[in-house]
Amino acid sequence: MAKQSVSLVNRETSWLEFNGRVLQEAADETTPLIERIKFLGIFSNNLDEFYRVRVATLNRMLDYNKRSGESLSFSPRKVLKEINRIDREQQKEFSGIFRNIVRKLAEEGILIVTEREITRPQGEFVRKYFNQYVRSQLFPIMLNNLKSSSLVDKSIYLAIRLSSSARPGKFQHAIIRVPSKPLPRFVLLPSPDERKFIILLDDVIRYCLDEIFSIFGYDTFKAYTFKFTRDAELDIDNDVSKSFLEIMSESLKQRRLGAPVRFIHDKTMPADLLDILKHKLEISETDTLSKSGRYHNFKDFMSFPDIGRSDLLYAPVPPLEHRRLPRQESILNVIRDQDILLHYPYQSFHYIIDLLREASIDPGVKAIKMTLYRVAKDSSVVNALINAARNGKSVTVFMELQARFDEEANIYWAGKMQEEGVKLIQGIPGFKVHSKLLLIRRKEGEKNVYYANVGTGNFNEETARVYADDSLLTADPQVTADVNAVFHLFESKYNPPKFKSLIVAPFHMRNFFTRMINSEIRNAKNGMEAWCIIKLNNLVDDKMVKKLYQAGKAGVKVRIICRGTCTLVPGIKGLSENIEVISIVDRFLEHSRVFVFHNGGDEKYYISSADWMVRNLDNRIEVACPVNDAGLRQELKTMLLIQLKDNTKARIVNHPDINPYKDAGKTPRIRSQQEIYNYLKGI
Known part of the structure; x- marks a missing residue:
């Protein structure tokens, strides 16, 4: 685990560890099989956004450092190196999980097949499907004519080597975008029995490459997948003569031309073809270059097709009626x-x-x-x-x-x-x-x-x-x-x-939460009961982390539920041994922000839109709202205490071992999301 210091974890590696918890859900044998493959899709989608935003920002910092000669407080190069190391490890784990899931699906009679594995009747179906739906969506670019600006971000491409048996050793190359929008990535094939056969759109195109290129005299086709990710940060124009709507529209157009930050390719791609692509797409040594398998853009697995196997999905959880909001009443x-x-x-x-x-x-x-x-x-x-x-x-x-x-x-x-x-x-x-x-x-x-x-x-x-x-x-x-x-x-x-009830950022929120923690510190030093429960998505603001360390050292019991990035390290003797941090990753995405302070016995409860990040506390309009009703306070507290007791989907954050499950193996088993549903059902 790369750390900025003993007491602060680097936010980028912390985020990667969060995404590792998503990968754990895909690996978990107790997660329904099709849900496991969807978690692979969530992991992939998360990683795409991470590269498009966070890695792109680090690349900008690196470039700025080179041009300006100014020294930053940390080394972007070292952080990028650590990101690439963790990414390689996670991708290896990802591939193993995917192979395992594919085997398990096959055991259930659900077969993901390639163009080389389909039967003749299935091949006839594929050709018919290709000509009816796919062909009109394909617009090949000959590699000699390729420009970086021609490629669409978040898409996958086939780099195709074309040759003719009449001219052995002579090659041409073309690029085709796999049109997974507007078409589905998965195609269900006809089956002679009860088994389900699924072929990916990539392989539908591979099977039918002759439909496109044989008219040019080619009879041999080899296709290799690659994926190209761009910097997605927007450069906002400050032209006061334009409306903000115009400024944003123009900035979005520029995003499509963002600098490359990641290039993933089929590891079997020939070296000469890879070199040509790198040159054409202006892939530099600072960009992340990754070898991968046959398929990319696993985010599409979030939309795995309905194959009529509800037993391989989560059981339905129908929304509960709120007892105080009867239907047909105002x-x-x-x-x-x-x-x-x-x-x-x-x-x-x-x-x-x-x-x-x-x-x-x-x-x-x-x-x-x-x-x-x-x-x-x-x-x-x-x-x-x-x-x-x-x-x-x-x-x-x-x-x-x-x-x-x-x-x-x-x-x-x-x-x-x-x-x-x-x-x-x-x-x-x-x-x-x-x-x-x-x-x-x-x-x-x-x-x-x-x-x-x-x-x-x-x-x-x-x-x-x-x-x-x-x-x-x-x-x-x-x-x-x-x-x-x-x-x-x-x-x-x-x-x-001036606000009387709401806590509003960027005006008062940082100071307010600092005062609330200071109050707990004073109470702890005076021998009084002192604690707080903090639930959020991200905890990366250095000042708030240091304030929590101060509270922990003073004897305040700090319990934190942080789903995503967390730079605070719990359990350090003499610093944070009174601080517990867990992350719950399960069927539902934990998104609420809730803050509870003991406050000398007059407990204070707040719900908020804000995480504890610089951007939320200092650069956004955010609101924290008090919950004043005693019954609703008890409701919130009960739900938080259930989550703090989770020993099924809760992980200990920033532990020396990465993402260990909290109280693994202890009984009774408590899965907080299921327990909260049952609790709300009974009140």
Whole structure:
């Protein structure tokens, strides 16, 4: 484990260890077989984004260091070397897991076959499929004409060696993109029995290469897969004469021409062909060059085809009804009388859709305001907001155009909403709005009454089925007044108001959490009970880590549930022996941020959109919201304590052994996500 110091883990290697936990799920024999192959897809997709963003940033730092001669506080070259070492080890493990899963699938009568293994009737089917669906999507580029700018990021290509038996030793080369969008990556083949045969689109193309190239006199074809990954960081233009929508649109076009950061190729590719590709694609010595197997872009395995074997998938977990939100009753009326806490995906996100639908047609509702960061492909949230505007409501949306990899979708939805009369507050270059807020203003008698929703995750009905998040519905006047103040903040060019209830970054959040930890430190030094429970996705802010070390040294019991990157090292004698850090990686993606402080017996509970990273605390609009209802506090605490007792899917973070399971082998077995579902089902 590469460390910056004894007490801080490098954030990049920590992230790779998190992705290693995803790989553990693919290796876990207790995970249903098809879910295991989907975890390989998640691992691959995660790694792609890591290279496109984090490795690309390190490459930029390395280049800057060379050009400027300035010394950075760490060596990007050393970090890149360590990343490549870990990546090689994980890729070796990945390949072994994939081979094992393929064997297990075959034992279940599910065979992933190559173009060399199909029967004649299957071959006839493949040719028919190729000519009907695939051929029109293929646009070969002769290698002599290839330019780096011709290649599409996140795609896989076949480098094809063409030859003729009439001219032995004479070769030509071509490049074909495998069109896994818009086509599916997997094709189900006809079977003579009950077995299922699956061929990848790559091999469909391999089987039919003669359909494309034989007219040019070639009769021998050999195809080798490669994948080309670009720098995905955006360079934001500061031209004040352009709207931010225009600036973002132009920046996205530039992303398609980003510098190469990773080149993966079939290890059987001939050296001369590899050299030509490296030259044509401008692959330098600083770019990651990896040998791999026959198939790349395993992210497509996240969409493994439905083969009718539910026994090889997770058992269905139907969303639970919330006992305080009976169907066919006004949600607004319920919220007026009591706070409600929703927990996705255990409970349905459709309560939010129902709330928006009710607000869009309720004659008393006059205005709706909402922040949007990532929305679903066919967003019911956006459609509900558009419907509200059509019904004469004043609808205002802050659409964050800088949501990484969702920029194009957000630009599209921004345009749709503007067309329908929704007032759009556009993002600001260099400054992201990451808070998850909804505010409804309703005229009740002679006064305006406000209703708010503050959440830890996006207003996205698709991800809410797999992301574990918390969402507070409230009519508390202090909370709703502060939510309203946040929206005024957007509209008044960031003149920060004073907040009475919400903790808002970048104005107060860092100082607030520092004060809360300091309070626990004072209590511990005075011999009082002192503890905190911190749940987040990433803990990499050096100042907050050092403050937690200070708390641990003072005797504060610090328990942390951190799914992803964590630079803090627990269990160091004299520094962090009072700190426990676990990560839970399971069926659902742990996404909520929850903070609990003992506070001398007057326990304080907060849910938040913010991790403890510099970007969240100092460079984004983030919100932490107090949970004031005693019953809801107990609900949150019970769920956190269940997770802290997990001995099935919890791993110890930054242990000398990488990713050991916590309390492995102990009984009774506690799998927190299942236990939380059962708990919520019973309350």
